[in-house]
Amino acid sequence: MSESKRVLLLILIMTVAALMVGGIAVTVLYQTAFEETELRLVEIAQSQARLLEGIARFDAVHSRDYPGGAKEATLSQIRDAHERYIGFGETGEFTLAHREGHHMVFLLSHRHDDRELPKPVPFDGELAEPMRRSLSDQSGTVVGLDYRGEVVLAAYEPIAELDWGIVAKIDLAEIRAPFMTAGSIAALSGLLIVALGTVMFIRTTNPLLRHLEESEQRFRSTFEQAAVGIAHAASDGRFILLNQRFCDLIGYTQEELLSRTFREITHPDDLEIEETHVRQILMGKLATCSMEKRYIHKDGSFVWINLTASAVYEPSGTLSYLMGVVEDITQRKQMEQELIRTQRLRAVGELAAGVSHNLNNTLTGVSLPAQLIQRSTEDPDIRESADQIAASVLKAQDIIKRLNESVRGTEEEIERVDLNAVIEEAIQTTSPRWKDEAEAQGIAIEITTELEEISPIKGTRSGVLNILLNLLFNAVDAMPAGGTIMLRTRMDGDEMYLSVADTGIGMDEEMRQRAFEPFSTTKQTVDVGLGLSSIHGMVTNWGGAIEVESAPGKGTTLTIRLLPWQDTPEREDEEGENQRASRRKLLIVEDDEMVHRVLSQILSKDHEVEVIMNGRQALEQFAAGQYDVILIDLGLPGVSGDQVAAEVRKKDPTVSTVLITGWVLAEEDPRLSAFDFHMQKPLHLSLIRDAVTQAIELHDARLN
Known part of the structure; x- marks a missing residue:
């Protein structure tokens, strides 16, 4: 090692030693002060939390009549006490808050020079991290952002009695300030000593060279890492x-x-x-x-x-x-696109809900008269026409149901499905793709069927249809030069089998084994419909299974095993019993004239029926004991249907309420709790009579 390098190494060692000694001393002192401040904040937060819980328990018993309730009584005492409290430190602060929806709302903020309440902060945001943890029933300390966006050392504690959170905090900058000053002084002192040493050796070294070498190394390290x-x-x-x-x-x-x-x-x-x-x-x-x-x-x-x-x-x-x-920022851009897609889907869902509501109301006015004609006419031609109308209504109802399920993402209920009928519908639905489009490209694709007489299966009609549509589309894509698709159904004991075979390009063994993995595809495009992975999950949920057989150049055969539908004993026809029951007083609150006119026509044969088209008018006219059952639409002018039901129940707890609506409501929708029974439009005669009969029985039970 040359002399110049030894001198430079000595200078470097002196510099590092001086800075390390000063740095370690300042760090130890800072850490000690940090821990003492942390313990102090914890003591403040925990003692204040326990004190507030005690006050809250006392006020819950003795301050119920206080304006605003017991919590307000507790809060007023706290605010009064903090008016006389000086505080701690230059930036020390004591805050109370509670959660309202998606925001944290501050109830008290005490700084030695400021008592103005902060604005509410989003609960899922980045600010007010200590208060967010407190309102999440957590206790402890944290270094994070407060509601101002300042980095603070904070102790947080939940107040269980009040569902509040308490935070005692101080700006981290205040804790660091004296040590930053001390560190600067120590660093300057160390550098001065090093400088004096450097002057002593300046004639025997070349510090500039060393400095340049170190700068180059730092740059290279930062650049590459x-x-x-x-x-x-x-x-x-x-x-x-x-x-x-x-x-x-x-x-x-x-x-x-x-x-x-x-x-x-x-x-x-x-x-x-x-x-x-x-x-x-x-x-x-x-x-x-x-x-x-x-x-x-x-x-x-x-x-x-x-x-x-x-x-x-x-x-x-x-x-x-x-x-x-x-x-x-690729991932961020993908998230932005996903957000846009979600917003579009939400808009489509809202549009679909509104369209479904209007269509369901219209279908009710078509379906119920058709059902009345079916029951009353002896003319076979008229009955056949009525049957066609009723069948069309059911088909339209199923389309509306599937539309809502697709945009809402709701899970369908398992039902009885005629597999052969759905196969015929799927072939007809896909004909523009495998026939018209293929013929336009000079490709010949033929679909043949061998459908045995089998029992209804357990599944969902829309799910089975979607499976068939996607399997047919996949088969067409696998036959770019044309070919044949064969659909077969057969029954083996208590199990039903569906197979879809094509004469397409097929799959090798590796692809066949990965066929049911998510996103696995032999296509060049990503849009593959349900995909075999989703189809596999759907069939498995129904208790079935799916297998695939394939080889390159020999086509593909998918076989799906499905379970039979187990019929449950149907309720005996109670129409005669309903007719023998005593006439009751029914109120229909429905603003759609076509719907309430048909309902009134049906129910007035057995009961006294009155119709009101406005929610507010219904509440004004209603009196206890006046009606036995009330049928209420959800969307009413004046007052909504659930509000009408709730107010009616207050006036007469014995009255039964039946919701009739064209809106597709989720099971957890809180508006359903206002009603005893729920009927989804378009309505069916037997369901109407059953619902009214059950509502009358409930009314009688409440009277007794």
Whole structure:
């Protein structure tokens, strides 16, 4: 080792030693002060929490009549006490809050120079982390952001009696301030000592060389280990220096990129605005610029990045290079797109709900008269026409049901499904694809069936239809040159079997074994409908199973095993019994004239029926004991149906309420709790009579 290097090493050791001694001393003192402050905050938070719980328990017993209730009594005492409390530290603060919906609402904020209440803070946001933990029934300490966005040391504690949270905190900057000053003094003292030592050896060393070497090493280490991509480019756009992270982002090696320009890897749609920014930087109009753009990955995909670009100049003022710092934001962009898609789906769902409601009301006015004709006419031609109307209503009802299930994501109830009938419908529905579209392309595809007489299966009609549609589409895609699709059903003991076979390209053994894995596909496009993974999950939920047989060039056969539908004893027809029952007083609250007219016509044969078309008018006219059963629509002018039901129940607890609505409501919808029974439009005669009979029985039971 040369003398100059020994001197430089000695100077370095002296510097490090001085800084380490000072740093360790300051760190130990700071850590001690930090822990003492932390214990103090914990003591304040816990003692205050226990005290408030005691006050709350006392007020719960003795302050019930206080304006605003016992909690308000407790809060008023706390506020009064803190008016006389000076506080602690320059930034020490004591806060109380509770949760209202998706926000944290502050009830008390005490700083030595400020008692103004902070604004509510979103519960799921980044601010007020200590209070969020307190309101989540957690207890402890944390260094995090408070409601102002300042970094604080805080102790938090839940107040179980009141569902409040309490936080005692102090700005971290206040704790650090004296130690930052002490550290600066220690550092300056150490540097002074080092400087004196350096002067003593200045004639025998060359500190500038060492400094340059260390600077180069620090730069290289930072450059290569940075979590973001960094690139240096000449004024013409050629890359002259890159770190590994930048190369990893777009899949090229450094050698490959050093022969390219940034223009060659930039998406064409983003190139013009980037060129504009670069020109402004080179002209001195911009010191730096930031933009979101797309790079073209080596595999052809697009990578979204956030680019921050600036120019680096020589001491003489000439341009040295352009520097770009690149952050990968692809995942964020994907999340933004998913949010947009979710918002669109929500809008579609709201539209579908409104359309379904109107269609269900209209179908009720068509369905009920058709059912009345079915029961009253002896003319076979008229009965046949009525049967056709009723069947069309059922089909429309099923379409509406599937529409709502698709946009709402609700799970269908298991039902009795005629598999052969659904197969015929699926073939007819897909004919534009396998027949018309194929023939237009000069391709011949034939679908044949061998459908045995089998029992109804256990599943959902829309689910079975979707499975068949997707299997047929998959089969068509697997036969680009045409071919034959065979659908078979058979019954073996108590089990039903459906097979869909094609003469397409088939799958190799590896693909066949992975066929039921999520996102597994032999297609070139991602949009593969349900996919075999989803079909497998649906069939399994029904208690069935699915198998696939395939070989390259020999086509594919999918066989689905399904369980039979187990019929449950149906309730005996009680129409005669209903007719023999005494006449009751019924009120129909429905604003759709067609619906209430048909309902009135049906029910007035056995009961006294009155119709009101306005919710507010119904409440004004209602009196206890006036009606036995009330049938109420949900969407009413004036007052909503659930509000009408709730108010009626207050006036007469014995009256039975029946909801009739065209809206598709979830089981957990709170509005359903206001009603005893629920009928979904379009209505069926037997369901109407059953619901009214049960409502009368409930009314009589309440009287007794």
